[in-house]
Amino acid sequence: MSLRPNPPCLNPQTPPPPQSELDNIRRYDVKAIANYYRRRPWKVLGRALEVLWSFGFFLTCLLWDQWTHQVEYYKRQRAEDLRELLTKLGPTFIKVGQALSTRPDLVRRDFLEELIKLQDQLPPFDNDLAFQLMEEQLGMKVDEAYREISAHPVAAASLGQVYRAMLFSGEEVAVKVQRPNLRPRLSLDLYLMRLGAEKFGRFLPLNLGHDLTLIVDEFGIKLFEEIDYLNEGRNAEKFAENFHGDAEVKVPCIYWQYSNQKVLTLEWIQGFKLTDIDKIRAAGLDPSNIIKIGVTSGLRQLLEHGFFHADPHPGNLFATLDGRMAYIDFGMMDQLEPGTKETIASSIVQLINKDYLALTEDFIALGFLAPNTDITPIIPALENVFGSAIGQSVQDFNFKTITDDFSELMYDYPFRVPAKFALIIRSLVTQEGLALSLDPNFKIVEVAYPYVARRLLTGESPQLRRQLIDVLFKNGKFQWQRLENMLSIARSDTKFDLLPTAQLGLQFLFSEEGLYLRRQILLALTEDDRLHTDEVQRIWGLVKDDFRPQELVNVAWNAVREFSLAGVSTILPQR
Structure with a gap:
């Protein structure tokens, strides 16, 4: 696979100055976040009451269904209620719902089906706000950055939404724009979660092997990494480098000239979601x-x-x-x-x-x-x-x-x-x-x-x-x-080539590192006071079709010539 090169400008635009004290916290910092909200107890109390009221009302409905023996009748409605509740509470709780959507061992099937919708079926935020954020981050008008851009987002997720656009150079791209005021909202919710874990975690019927606050902290670290689109762009390029030359894996190119901490422009992927099985088959795949x-x-x-x-x-x-x-x-x-x-x-x-x-x-x-x-x-x-x-x-x-x-x-x-x-x-x-x-x-x-x-x-x-x-x-x-x-199992994969493996194996055997293995193989061939010819014949029967005489000679010669005469002499038994 050959990756399409980036446009001439390889550096992201200079970010605008931070708008609040929290914007200076680029990485998840427990102490900095706690210090910020200890000085603003009214914000903490207001958000805590909103969360407690929302979940309290939902739990009351579940209990009422049990008392009135109507759990089965309302189960679909309650699943929709949970999805809407998490969506209303915002990005942090949506991310929690997304994590739960992959845990059928913890979540009822009816709830699971609704939580899966949180992965890519979320309401978008206002277009004007999105375009304003693009211009602030990129330092240019939207129509100066993109020759064309969709009038509305083509997808909305927990942390941002995506527009389909075209650069003036002709490349079709996806433009990710972060939801507004995201860092303060995440910080406040994480502060509350950590406070709750610290005060009440020990009373929960969980065997986590460690403090519940550590799980909240790990969640916070990952969330803060996710909302830094420069970090995401670097991750994409590292991932692409790892799979460079792989004809089966595609990684979108990052266009750094049109990217920043809250806006990311990347190559548009033509394809189908893995859940669209009918479309996949219709395309002949x-x-x-x-x-x-x-x-x-x-x-x-x-x-x-x-x-x-x-x-x-x-x-x-x-x-x-x-x-x-x-x-x-x-x-x-x-x-x-x-x-x-x-x-x-x-x-x-x-x-x-x-x-x-x-x-x-x-x-x-x-x-x-x-x-x-x-x-x-x-x-x-x-x-x-x-x-x-x-x-x-x-x-x-x-x-x-x-x-x-x-x-x-x-x-x-x-x-x-x-x-x-x-x-x-x-x-x-x-x-x-x-x-x-x-x-x-x-x-x-x-x-x-x-x-x-x-x-x-x-x-x-x-x-x-x-x-x-x-x-x-x-x-x-x-x-x-x-x-x-x-x-036997390795050879069941058509891509497995035994010749290079045999050559590496021989090189290892002839090396000083392989001394232990050589001795053990000699012992294995003669252990229990017998030559293990039957086992050797069975193994040869598995691999003989992969070797032709000349290839076998070449493999052995290529392995031997990697070493000096002194190195080769180490394969001989020591008296």
Whole structure:
């Protein structure tokens, strides 16, 4: 994929001066926000009464329905009431509703259907205000920036709305404009939420593993990142760089000359929302292929780049006319550390291999369990939960089932969900839900596990090579069946090329780093006082069709010539 270059001006316009003290708070700052509102108690009290009155009236209606035995009759009306209530309370509560819309384990189905509408079916704000904000941010008239622009927004979201426009240079663009007075509104609501979490969080029947205020703070950090469109533009370009050359993923170009903190101009995406399955099929596109692209690109974000889209709801994902997956809205992103990526890959393999001791150790490494936790009672509990969820084969795996059962496990054992993983879990559950809407028979593991197997077998990094060794050796013994399973599953993906993998494997074996593995393989071939010729023959039977004699020689030669004679000599057994 080649990205269209930006226009000559690569820098955003100089932002206008801040209009209030809160406009100076660019990042979520608990102390600065608290200091501001402690000096303005009337604002806090007024907003608190508005929120309490709104929710109080709604809860009273729910209780009345129960007392009068009319819950079933009014359930559709109450779902609409909740959506309208959150919309009326504004952006912060809309974002809460959007987060809940991806949690069918927490929200009733009728409520869920209404909350999903909060993702992209919101009322727009006044056009005049939007155009005024564009001119303030860009430092020019709207008709000086855009040759054409739609008279009304084509979409409205919680934090802004979108216009379709055309630049004087001919490019068709989307213009995102932020809702007015957004930073003060978000700040006040976050202050109230944090105050409530601090005072009453301990009385709630929640097993979160940490203080509820930390969840509010993480929510606040992400919200403040989302309302900085310069940050979103930088995220989009970083995301595009990660997928540069990928023919299946599309990322819109950012036009910095017409962008600022509250206005973002980006390439218009021609395509269909992933929920428009009839339009996707009518365009001659294969929904199953779109699903596979979505899952694979999601895994690449987590396990290769570590930089992932944390808000992949239907309004942010499109199937393009040429069959690619297009991502938009890069306000909510997060970054994983390299070691975390490798441990996630390892935990997926441990789960499939049903190695619950190793899985528990991965949970400790990832922060789900404290380092000093007694894991003895946890191992059988994990086996009970994950064993039944996985079933007899990997094809029975369902990610939502896993997360639902794991949520129940958290109440009985000292698990906690690190804030970063709350975003990852939300992202994965949302992607699986989208995939199931396109194909009810979709199994995420049929795409995910071949990808993870390829990553481990390829072993591009020292961390991945260590994870591969940990997977293939258990209690000092080589796990022949695991290697056979990984090769078989990896080869089920037509994109998996065994030749480069074999070359990397040989290079690793010939290196000093591979000394341990060489010795272990020699032991594995002769362990239990016998040559494991049957296992070797089965594995060769899996891969022999991928090799022709000349190619095999070339692979071995290319691996050997990477090293000096001294380096190659290290493969010989030491006396």
